[in-house]
Amino acid sequence: MRVLHATPLTAAGFAAYGDVIAADPGTRVPMNDGRFARFDALSRVEGGAARIGIVRALQATALPYEIDRLERHPGGSQAFVPLSPLVFVVAVAAPGDGFDPGDIVAFVSNGRQGVTYRAGTWHMPLIALEAGQEFLVIDQGSTQATDTRRLDEPVQLAGLD
């Protein structure tokens, strides 16, 4: 079974899949008479009828973990921003009609970085390493179009170093 090791999430590394949502000094602009710094337009919301929701992990998922499917939302982007400063892992493949299992890559967020999957980006369904972990979600809501593709052979997401 192929073993996938997550690497630290960076904007450059994740660019083919979407955006990293983190206070980026390069986007910093003053706001409200200088009382705030605004880190502006870190990510775009794609697709119509975007909604804001919250997801909460009811159970922890342990690593290593067998990835048996990826899914995508062709009609819009999907952002997950941690509301608790806990690391989390994502596995993705670039947008397209399908993907080669060998193209799946994994990233680990430091718990202060959110991610936006661009419309069509293939991704492992969300897992949480701790129960109770919460994320803000910006997407078209739970009724959005979703394509799911099962892997012929699972890929193992390795434990974090």
Place this chain on the structure above:
Amino acid sequence: MRVLHATPLTAAGFAAYGDVIAADPGTRVPMNDGRFARFDALSRVEGGAARIGIVRALQATALPYEIDRLERHPGGSQAFVPLSPLVFVVAVAAPGDGFDPGDIVAFVSNGRQGVTYRAGTWHMPLIALEAGQEFLVIDQGSTQATDTRRLDEPVQLAGLD
């Protein structure tokens, strides 16, 4: 000078101005084979070209505080979701061409509740009670249209009880 006392933020109380973003049992749906609870569609994103950014308070603002202006974004909604569990206060007036200073009301978030100002809702520019407080912002970005209206006489936002 009129003194404004903030009341606890509730969905019903805030309905004329926008949405409260908080895990609401009434919207709970299962997700990802029951590993997560999803609190779905807590808020709508209005207007086109929505962006996701972060704002960080560089300085604390003390209460009582004199509100000398409100602003609105006629082209889209604006959501603030706390990334640190710190209380914050908002002051708002209902959407419309203008507002009567007597119609301004204030709400205090418990630090786990976010708010969405509906397109056109008049609101006090964001203040933070602690330096370093961060919010996720979902709106049309810092270049969005903004109308500002100064008050003939300031309104005092009282300290929290």
